[in-house]
Amino acid sequence: MIKEYVLDIPKFQLFDFHRHASTIEEFDKNLNEFNIGRFCLMPCHQTNDFQNLSSYIEKIKPYREKYKENALIFGALDFAKDKEQNSTLLEKQKRALDIKGIKLHPEQGFIINKKALKPYFTTIGDVLGYDAPIYIHTDWPLLEEKGYAPDLNKDNFDKIVSFFPEFKYIMGHAGGSGAYLNIWKSCKKFPNVYIETSMAPVTSPLEEVIWKFGPERLLFGSNYPFCATSIEIVKIFSLYKICDEDKRSILQSNAEVLF
Secondary structure: OHHHHHHHHHHOOEEEEEEOOOOHHHHHHHHHHOOEEEEEEOOOOOOOOOOOHHHHHHHHHHHHHHHHHHEEEEEOOOOOOOHHHHHHHHHHHHHHHOOOEEEEOHHHOOOOOHHHHHHHHHHHHHHHOOOOEEEEOOOOOOOHHHOOOOHHHHOHHHHHHHHOOOOEEEEHHHHHHHHHHHHHHHHHHOOOEEEEOOOOOOOHHHHHHHHHHOHHHEEOOOOEOOOOHHHHHHHHHOOOOOOHHHHHHHHHHHHHHHO
């Protein structure tokens, strides 16, 4: 059954909203194998991109050159630096990579507080514009004394969105291990929230979003090379009681409309 789904993929080009760099050769092979036409390329915590943004810029430059308009590149902030330093840093990423959005990762250690975050979000708006999408990785570090996926951490995404509602937000990894069952609630509260689908442990929360709000709020992501692209695609094809047209919009056109 999986093979049958994969063989159906080349009928139209996919838009992969969440990819990471590997080697150019392997990256290109994966794009061709699954007929991925456009994609968002994100900084990665596992390869220390957030800790060394200058290195990230140099790593992504060849992708920017090779894929040109097909690659929509996301940048990052440095929460150890002040507003002026981050403005310079974002301008550098914009010149070198033409970044289209920002990714936040909880391992960056930023404080979930409006006053503390405001200078950084103001900088994003000043440099990239207030229509720039902000992708937030949603699995916060677990606190041993509070157990797995504590309630305090489940709400962090919604708190950030409520602080700065003028931006567009992408909830990474379908809410992560703590919040994925309630992603429809975030969509209900905030019309500017979209759900990226990679690593969704089950499909039912994605189906609930579609049944309640339509398919437009879902954006296919593969999380390449850390997840199997074929499995992430099969998740979308296997959505229950979802028509083929809606599946195609998730795999392709929703991201095009967002940008």
